[in-house]
Amino acid sequence: xxxxxxxxxxxxxxxxxxxxxxxxxxxxxxxxxxxxxxxxxxxxxxxxxxxxxxxxxxxxxxxxxxxxxxxxxxxxxxxxxxxxxxxxxxxxxxxxxxxxxxxxxxxxxxxxxxxxxxxxxxxxxxxxxxxxxxxxxxxxxxxxxxxxxxxxxxxxxxxxxxxxxxxxxxxxxxxxxxxxxxxxxxxxxxxxxxxxxxxxxxxxxxxxxxxxxxxxxxxxxxxxxxxxxxxxxxxxxxxxxxxxxxxxxxxxxxxxxxxxxxxxxxxxxxxxxxxxxxxxxxxxxxxxxxxxxxxxxxxxxxxxxx
Numbered sequence: 001x002x003x004x005x006x007x008x009x010x011x012x013x014x015x016x017x018x019x020x021x022x023x024x025x026x027x028x029x030x031x032x033x034x035x036x037x038x039x040x041x042x043x044x045x046x047x048x049x050x051x052x053x054x055x056x057x058x059x060x061x062x063x064x065x066x067x068x069x070x071x072x073x074x075x076x077x078x079x080x081x082x083x084x085x086x087x088x089x090x091x092x093x094x095x096x097x098x099x100x101x102x103x104x105x106x107x108x109x110x111x112x113x114x115x116x117x118x119x120x121x122x123x124x125x126x127x128x129x130x131x132x133x134x135x136x137x138x139x140x141x142x143x144x145x146x147x148x149x150x151x152x153x154x155x156x157x158x159x160x161x162x163x164x165x166x167x168x169x170x171x172x173x174x175x176x177x178x179x180x181x182x183x184x185x186x187x188x189x190x191x192x193x194x195x196x197x198x199x200x201x202x203x204x205x206x207x208x209x210x211x212x213x214x215x216x217x218x219x220x221x222x223x224x225x226x227x228x229x230x231x232x233x234x235x236x237x238x239x240x241x242x243x244x245x246x247x248x249x250x251x252x253x254x255x256x257x258x259x260x261x262x263x264x265x266x267x268x269x270x271x272x273x274x275x276x277x278x279x280x281x282x283x284x285x286x287x288x289x290x291x292x293x294x295x296x297x298x299x300x301x302x303x304x305x306x
Contacts (some may be wrong), residue, residue, distance in 0.1 A: 023235060030221060032180065035166065036151055038257040044147045044168075045241040049154060059148075060172065060276050064156040065092065068097050068150075073172030076146045080138045080171075092134035096173075099209055101233035104201060105283040107209040108227060109276050115173075115212075116271050125136060135277050139271065142263045167207075168261065172205055175270065176261070178215040188218050195232040201227070213287065216282045220251035226258060226274070226285040235289075241265075 036046050040269055047057050060071025065286060070093070077089045101107050118133035139142035152163040168176035179196050181188035193216035201208055208227060216223045217233055223234035237256040262268060274286040 001301055004152060017166045021080060027274055032217065034150065034220070034251075035060050035178070035180065035217060035253060035257065038254055039149045039166075039168075039261065042258060042262055044261070046151070048150045049152055049163075052150070053208040059150070064154050064161070065206075067155060069169055069172035069208065070097075071172070072146050072148070072169070074143070076110065076171035077134060077136070079135075079144050081134050084134055085125070087123040088121045088132060089132055091121040091123065095119050095121075096136065099206065104208055105285065106207045108211060108285065109283060111210055112212070112274065112276065132155050136173065137267060137271070138266060142267075145263070145267075146201065147263060148172075154206045155207050157204040158161055162204050164200065164207070169263060170266075174210050176213045176215065177207070177211060181216075189220055190216050190221075190223055190234060191231055193218065194234065215256065215260075216252040217253055219258075220253045221249075222253040224256060224287065226287050228283070230300075 010239055022081070024093045033269065040046050047059065049059050052059055052061075059073075060073075062070075073093060073096075074089065076094060077084075081089065096111065096119060099107050115136050118135045120131070121134055122129055122131050124130070149168050151166045153167040153174075154161060154163050164177050165180040166178035168178070169173050177197075179193045179199070179200075181190075181193050197214060197216065211227060213227050214229070214234075216225075223236055225234035233301070236252050237259045240255055240259040240262075260269065269287070275286050275288060277284045277286065
């Protein structure tokens with residue numbers, strides 16, 4: 001392809017994305033560049049949606065309505081479960097991607113059990129029915145997992161379209177969402193990010209059926225919570241490794257990303273520190289916090305910008 005043809009193709013692809021955004025009155029998101037840099041530092045692949053739209057990267061997403069990256073999920077499960085036949089892998093993917101309920105939290109609880117306990121499957125082997133499990137995450141070998149962050153990610157569901165600033169995929173599954181207030185807006189608050197997140201829950205709930213953690217950032221400040229957290233329950237993360245407090249000058253954003261999304265610590269939190277509590281028909285999802293998140297520090301934080 002000569003330069004003139006390439007230029008035309010690029011312009012055409014960009015035009016499609018712009019038209020989609022204009023038709024739904026969605027503006028391009030802007031995030032702090034250091035946010036993406038820190039994901040690269042801890043070993044994630046970081047992709048821009050604009051590059052994906054232009055065909056520079058293939059992520060295995062056939063339409064804007066897809067929230068699971070099926071090809072990446074299939075490859076990862078084959079790698080994690082090398083002795084399982086294709087029928088078992090296909091059966092697991094079908095269960096994971098089949099959303100059975102209209103209740104977001106019920107779907108989220110069901111998926112979390114798959115994530116922590118494995119997906120029970122059955123298949124035939126020499127006319128014998130085999131009952132087995134397919135694991136969605138490799139707990140022992142981090143390299144067998146696929147770590148990806150995309151900025152932003154356009155998601156269409158029904159008549160709604162939104163572009164969450166960063167979606168973090170592990171093995172093709174969207175496990176974390178980051179909403180970032182515009183860095184040039186000095187009056188931006190975490191409440192605004194929380195309200196945006198609530199709008200996402202209502203209008204593109206399919207994305208959140210797979211969610212484990214939610215992050216709201218405002219410039220170099222950051223808070224983490226879950227699907228059922230009130231805005232006051234979105235709190236900062238105080239240390240990177242849980243033992244030493246960060247060096248002077250380290251930002252909340254830097255500490256949170258390195259402290260939570262470090263590959264080993266992230267899996268530990270997903271598998272062991274997320275709990276669901278049922279009270280009648282009500283479901284509450286909580287992130288258990290380590291002792292280094294002290295009450296005194298939380299109170300201090302709440303006075304500085306909420």
